[in-house]
Amino acid sequence: MKRVDTLEAMSADTPTRVRLDVAYDGTDFSGWARQPRLRTVQGVLEEALATLFRRTPPSPTLVVAGRTDAGVHAADQAVHLDLSHDQVNALRNVRVAGEPPADAGAALAYRLNGILGSTTDVVVRRGAVAPVGFDARFSAIWRRYEYRISDRIGTRDPGQRHRTVWWPAALDVDAMHAAAQSLLGLHDFAAYCKPREGATTIRTLQRFDWRRDESGVLVAELQADAFCHSMVRALVGGCVAVGEGRLAASDLALILDVGERTSAFKVMPAKGLTLTEVGYPADDELAARAEATRARREL
Numbered sequence: 001m002k003r004v005d006t007l008e009a010m011s012a013d014t015p016t017r018v019r020l021d022v023a024y025d026g027t028d029f030s031g032w033a034r035q036p037r038l039r040t041v042q043g044v045l046e047e048a049l050a051t052l053f054r055r056t057p058p059s060p061t062l063v064v065a066g067r068t069d070a071g072v073h074a075a076d077q078a079v080h081l082d083l084s085h086d087q088v089n090a091l092r093n094v095r096v097a098g099e100p101p102a103d104a105g106a107a108l109a110y111r112l113n114g115i116l117g118s119t120t121d122v123v124v125r126r127g128a129v130a131p132v133g134f135d136a137r138f139s140a141i142w143r144r145y146e147y148r149i150s151d152r153i154g155t156r157d158p159g160q161r162h163r164t165v166w167w168p169a170a171l172d173v174d175a176m177h178a179a180a181q182s183l184l185g186l187h188d189f190a191a192y193c194k195p196r197e198g199a200t201t202i203r204t205l206q207r208f209d210w211r212r213d214e215s216g217v218l219v220a221e222l223q224a225d226a227f228c229h230s231m232v233r234a235l236v237g238g239c240v241a242v243g244e245g246r247l248a249a250s251d252l253a254l255i256l257d258v259g260e261r262t263s264a265f266k267v268m269p270a271k272g273l274t275l276t277e278v279g280y281p282a283d284d285e286l287a288a289r290a291e292a293t294r295a296r297r298e299l
Contacts, residue, residue, distance in 0.1 A: 015082035018105045019130040020062075020112075024122035026073040027162050027271065033067050041068075041077075041122055048115040049081070052108075056086040065136045065278040066143050069230070071270030073163055076125065078278040080136040083108070105129045133287025134280075138294045142206060142279040143227060147220040147236045147272045151243075155216040164217060165272035171243030173210050173218055179242040179249035180208035180220070183235065183256060190259045192235050193228035201228050210239065221276075233268045241265035 022045070030038040034046065042062055050059040060081040068074060083091075083104060094107035102110065109127030116122060133139070148164040150156050151171045157164070183205055190201040207223035220239070222232055238255065241247040247264060255262055281289050 013085075015084060016088050016104055017080055017082050017130040017134060018108055018127055019134060019136065020079050020081070020105070020109060020127045021125045022074065022077045022079055022122065023125050024074050024077070025162065026068060026071050028121060029070065031068060031070040031072070032064055032077075041074075044116070044122055045079075045112070045124075048112050051115055052111050053087050053090065056084065056090050060087070063136050065140050066227070066275060068273075068275055069270055072273045072275065073271075074275040076277050077275055078136045078140070078280075080130055080134060103129055131283040131286055133283075133290060135286070135290040136278075138290035139280055139286045140226075140278050140293075141281055141289060142223050142225055143275065144207075144221065144223040144277045144279070145227070145232050146274045146276050147222070147232065147268070148274075149218040149220075149236075149240070149268075149272060150216075151218060152216055157215070160217075162271060163274060165269050167240070169244050171218060171240060172245070173212055173243065175245075175249050176218075176220075176239040176243040177210040179239050179247075179252045180210055180235070182249065182253040183208055187256055188259060189228060189231055189256065191255050191261060192231050192238070194230040194234075196229055199228065203228060203231070205235075208235065230267055232273055233270065234265075236272075237265040237268045240268065 024041050028039065029041050032041045034040050034043045042064070045062060046059065053059050060083060062079045062081050065078040088104050091104050091107040091111065093101055094110055096102045096106055096110045101107070105127035109124040112124045149167050149171065150164050151167040151169065156166055186202070186204045188202050193201045204225045205222070206225070207221060209221045211219055213219050220236055222235065238247070238252045241264060242249050242252065255264065280286065
């Protein structure tokens with residue numbers, strides 16, 4: 001499929017879609033989604049967009065790959081927005097690091113970071129004009145998360161406390177990994193999700209591993225086609241109960257089969273969770289993936 005790589009809009013009536021990859025420290029945010037009187041990632045970024053395009057309204061709105069909850073971080077969140085012909089033209093002469101004028105995506109990232117400032121807790125890591133058919137939410141084929149737990153005094157780094165949960169009991173990483181493996185595949189994860197009216201809890205959990213990193217911190221890596229509300233933190237909580245010996249590794253699959261929330265484990269704190277990456281298919285498959293996902297969600 002054709003990719004638009006210049007600052008020229010396709011026509012005065014056709015918007016130019018831009019993909020931005022964003023990182024943020026979720027500590028002081030009330031989640032991704034804009035909410036009245038609360039500081040959110042979407043709200044901060046859209047306020048910056050409103051400042052940048054104050055002379056070429058209306059200001060663009062953002063579509064995100066996965067809405068993160070309050071306190072959850074992102075190392076590489078994907079979003080898209082559509083720019084009008086006038087907004088693209090307003091970026092025409094932006095130079096990044098002295099290079100020739102950048103394309104609309106790179107120019108937009110550069111200008112947004114300038115507005116956000118040098119000590120901000122949200123950064124636009126990169127920007128580019130999106131391939132035809134790209135939709136940050138519906139084109140995605142997987143989301144990947146990491147969860148960090150320090151269960152030993154010697155691994156408690158104060159500099160990492162905002163993204164690592166300090167746990168008071170020693171945990172059995174092998175038992176936790178075995179429990180995690182029992183949950184892989186296509187299932188109804190209602191027992192591990194906070195219900196939302198009209199939303200499905202059927203997901204394909206593609207990866208769920210536990211390991212200790214070089215410093216001894218427990219790290220979980222989870223990947224799925226999508227995650228429902230609080231699913232990752234509930235799955236981690238179940239594994240922690242196994243790691244403490246309060247549940248057997250086989251119990252997590254049994255809880256899954258029951259299909260109802262349980263008090264056998266706690267949903268873990270948000271601060272240990274980071275969205276690390278969002279996966280997309282090849283450019284010529286983006287539109288078809290978005291159409292198929294949108295149809296499934298509407299159904």
